[in-house]
Amino acid sequence: MSTRRRHDTGPPSTGPGERDVLVGFLDYLRAAVAAKAEGVPETQARAPGVPSGTNLLxxxxxxxxxxxxxxxxDRVADWQATFHAAPGDTTDSILATYREAVAEANKELASWDDLAEPGPRPARRGGQAPSRRWTLTHLIEETARHAGHADILRELIDGATGR
Structure with a gap:
């Protein structure tokens, strides 16, 4: 296993508004996650890196x-199932689908003027969807958490570190 260390990039420069800052950090983390899966051979990208079965794809x-x-x-019936690549999935197809979802999501985010309004997540029975501010903060937290997992998995695969 060779060790490839990249220079880590710092936090993004963002616009003056709250939405600009939140989306800037989310985009920064999205790019970090995608970069961790790029260039990894299929078998290694699918291989569980830890006993729980977590893998890059x-x-x-x-x-x-x-x-x-x-x-x-969109509704998700089984969150655990979302962690598993299908047999026909490839690194390229999964990354393309992720980037398409991000592009579509960013179009939605661009229309958000009031972060106090309810977000688009379907409300639970009888409840209201959380605010857009909460939604963006949660997405940053969720993406950052999994970016950390991806960092570790990639380092275990080929020693690559950094963004």
């Missing part, structure tokens, strides 16, 4: 469902 596939659920209002 599963993380990206899960985050695609997270984007679609929280920002586009």
């Amino acid at each position: 599963g993380l990206v596939k899960h985050l695609t469902s997270v984007e679609r659920h929280w920002l586009l209002g």
